[in-house]
Amino acid sequence: MTRFAERSGKVLVLGIGNEILTDDGIGVRLVDDLKDKGFPPEVVFEKGTVGGLEILEFIQGYQEVLFLDAIKTTDGKAGDVYHMDLSDFLETLHLSNLHDVSFIQAIRLGKELGFDLPARLRIFAVEIVEDRVFSRNFTCEIEKQYPRILKEAEHFIRSRTKQYMLENSPG
Amino acid sequence: MSKITIDPITRLEGHGKIEIFLTPDGGVENVYFQVPELRGFEKFCEGRPVEELPSIVTKICGVCPGCHHMASGKAVDAVFGLTPPPTALKLRELFYMAHFVHSHIAHFYALAAPDFVVGPTANPAERNILGVIAKVGLEIGGEVIKQRRIAQEIQALIGGHQTHVVMNTPGGVKKGINEEQRDDIVKKAEGFIEFSKFSIQLFKDVVLGNTEYVDLILKGPYALKLHSMGLVDDQNKVNFYDGKVRVVDTEGKELFKYSPNEYTDFVEERVEPWSYLKFPYLKKIGWKGFVEGQDSGVYQATPLSRLNAADGMATPVAQKEYDAMFAILGGKPVHATLAMHWARLVELIYSAERCLELAQDPDITGTELRAPIGKIVGEGVGIVEAQRGTLTHHYWTDEKGMVKKVNLIVGTTNNHAAICMSLKKAAQGLIKKDTEITEGTLNMIEMAFRAYDPCFSCATHSLPGQMRMELILKDLEGNIIRKIKRR
Numbered sequence: 232m233t234r235f236a237e238r239s240g241k242v243l244v245l246g247i248g249n250e251i252l253t254d255d256g257i258g259v260r261l262v263d264d265l266k267d268k269g270f271p272p273e274v275v276f277e278k279g280t281v282g283g284l285e286i287l288e289f290i291q292g293y294q295e296v297l298f299l300d301a302i303k304t305t306d307g308k309a310g311d312v313y314h315m316d317l318s319d320f321l322e323t324l325h326l327s328n329l330h331d332v333s334f335i336q337a338i339r340l341g342k343e344l345g346f347d348l349p350a351r352l353r354i355f356a357v358e359i360v361e362d363r364v365f366s367r368n369f370t371c372e373i374e375k376q377y378p379r380i381l382k383e384a385e386h387f388i389r390s391r392t393k394q395y396m397l398e399n400s401p402g
Numbered sequence: 403m404s405k406i407t408i409d410p411i412t413r414l415e416g417h418g419k420i421e422i423f424l425t426p427d428g429g430v431e432n433v434y435f436q437v438p439e440l441r442g443f444e445k446f447c448e449g450r451p452v453e454e455l456p457s458i459v460t461k462i463c464g465v466c467p468g469c470h471h472m473a474s475g476k477a478v479d480a481v482f483g484l485t486p487p488p489t490a491l492k493l494r495e496l497f498y499m500a501h502f503v504h505s506h507i508a509h510f511y512a513l514a515a516p517d518f519v520v521g522p523t524a525n526p527a528e529r530n531i532l533g534v535i536a537k538v539g540l541e542i543g544g545e546v547i548k549q550r551r552i553a554q555e556i557q558a559l560i561g562g563h564q565t566h567v568v569m570n571t572p573g574g575v576k577k578g579i580n581e582e583q584r585d586d587i588v589k590k591a592e593g594f595i596e597f598s599k600f601s602i603q604l605f606k607d608v609v610l611g612n613t614e615y616v617d618l619i620l621k622g623p624y625a626l627k628l629h630s631m632g633l634v635d636d637q638n639k640v641n642f643y644d645g646k647v648r649v650v651d652t653e654g655k656e657l658f659k660y661s662p663n664e665y666t667d668f669v670e671e672r673v674e675p676w677s678y679l680k681f682p683y684l685k686k687i688g689w690k691g692f693v694e695g696q697d698s699g700v701y702q703a704t705p706l707s708r709l710n711a712a713d714g715m716a717t718p719v720a721q722k723e724y725d726a727m728f729a730i731l732g733g734k735p736v737h738a739t740l741a742m743h744w745a746r747l748v749e750l751i752y753s754a755e756r757c758l759e760l761a762q763d764p765d766i767t768g769t770e771l772r773a774p775i776g777k778i779v780g781e782g783v784g785i786v787e788a789q790r791g792t793l794t795h796h797y798w799t800d801e802k803g804m805v806k807k808v809n810l811i812v813g814t815t816n817n818h819a820a821i822c823m824s825l826k827k828a829a830q831g832l833i834k835k836d837t838e839i840t841e842g843t844l845n846m847i848e849m850a851f852r853a854y855d856p857c858f859s860c861a862t863h864s865l866p867g868q869m870r871m872e873l874i875l876k877d878l879e880g881n882i883i884r885k886i887k888r889r
Contacts, residue, residue, distance in 0.1 A: 284550060
């Protein structure tokens with residue numbers, strides 16, 4: 232985890248999931264495949280399985296956080312991508328750690344406690360097929376669509392970063 | 403005909419479904435608790451070098467990865483026929499105490515306190531950690547976050563990573579700590595002790611100071627008379643990392659005490675057609691069904707069971723609190739399910755005190771970190787106490803140490819039968835003919851099993867935060883009576 236002192240003015244891209252649980256680890260793999268694609272130094276890539284109160288430790292001090300996570304919805308189609316922020320938050324697979332507090336509760340708690348929380352939190356969630364079988368490989372449905380998902384994730388991060396730079400450029 | 407569903411059960415790790423079958427006159431006939439299965443873990447492990455397992459198992463559960471890492475490390479030691487040197491053992495235990503501090507603080511403030519500090523039937527929008535902090539003050543909220551973080555820092559320092567721990571290696575640990583790091587841990591452990599004392603005082607003020615809550619603990623539909631299991635040291639004191647498994651009966655008399663490698667002589671797992679998760683029971687007594695009492699084969703392995711199964715705590719303040727708890731609750735053993743919260747706080751103090759003891763131990767900065775590799779034995783069992791109960795890892799390998807077979811009995815699985823029984827008892831006590839079933843009623847049923855701090859991620863070999871829970875009320879023909887969604 233990047234030290235608090237080094238987070239100011241930066242964007243965190245946080246891939247979450249379990250890389251040995253079939254499609255569950257898509258957020259982690261996206262980070263692995265994106266981190267060396269020449270993003271500006273203001274973009275920090277991290278990965279982990281976090282939720283609940285622990286999420287506060289990960290996101291404190293950053294200007295903006297982009298989560299890459301897996302999601303399973305009732306009528307979702309494998310490989311569909313959802314863009315969400317707190318206002319239309321649907322719980323993704325890892326942000327809602329039910330052993331702990333919910334994502335929303337954690338953020339509200341952080342605000343109550345006066346933590347230096349990011350001005351923006353955005354979620355890039357991929358509809359997956361299988362997260363109940365141990366395997367290092369994606370299902371065929373996700374594997375087939377992965378190149379497109381990777382491109383979409385890259386585009387998402389670049390457009391968010393560009394927006395962030397514009398908003399924070401001097402003058 | 404209709405049915406009730408609560409989706410999800412709040413503050414529960416994992417996903418599952420509780421089905422309550424009602425009699426025609428509105429009473430409770432039966433309760434079924436189900437969790438979905440996560441498949442293929444054993445297969446995933448087969449054919450891998452056994453020394454890889456301690457790092458792999460941290461990925462089967464994001465809630466108690468340190469517990470799996472420790473049980474796995476011990477099983478791997480046994481496969482290689484090795485005993486780690488004192489420094490390695492103490493470093494493992496020091497890491498583990500920080501893991502307990504972190505987990506028990508989270509459970510008390512995020513999962514248990516909302517029911518007591520805010521109230522079991524309070525508005526669910528307020529019955530959470532934010533509601534707790536609104537009552538006890540922002541400063542305490544900050545302290546909860548801070549102490550958890552500090553415990554995580556200790557785990558990251560010793561374990562190599564706070565979640566995906568990598569410290570254990572056959573016969574020892576991969577790295578030690580220096581004097582400066584030790585001094586830092588000493589200061590942090592002193593902070594844990596103060597915060598633990600504060601937390602148990604808060605429990606006494608809020609819970610014991612309220613006769614309604616005391617009645618709920620002692621007279622509510624939450625007592626379950628079962629045998630108690632826990633790991634003990636050679637003085638029969640509670641130990642989380644090492645020792646023998648002791649089982650005491652419903653009256654507190656020792657039934658068995660066995661070494662980890664003897665567990666198959668004492669524990670057997672039963673399969674029920676309606677559940678993915680197995681039901682362990684005491685083999686020498688046998689499976690007598692989901693029944694309470696001295697003749698039952700069902701046992702509990704919880705914080706309260708650990709205290710019931712032991713003769714005391716190995717640290718002074720925890721011992722004082724142990725004595726106080728049993729004195730107030732009428733002596734050992736205690737069978738009040740909600741008293742698990744109190745027992746968990748006694749354990750929190752023990753973990754904090756033991757953390758300090760170990761950090762101050764001269765051996766802790768030693769440099770002999772692992773035993774030389776010997777001949778592969780080919781089979782090994784590792785048992786530790788996870789926060790949620792006794793955790794067993796059992797591995798078989800070939801002569802080159804490649805995994806042939808794996809068996810895990812995780813903390814929550816030990817309590818599976820007891821959880822089902824607790825739910826049924828709570829439902830029967832709370833839902834009667836003409837009872838208006840409110841959200842508060844359903845929360846009070848949830849409280850029966852939230853006390854166990856159940857984590858079905860690894861019980862079904864799954865992950866945190868993925869699973870949801872439904873509570874469904876049905877008539878005896880299986881028709882749903884009512885559905886309440888809660889988010």
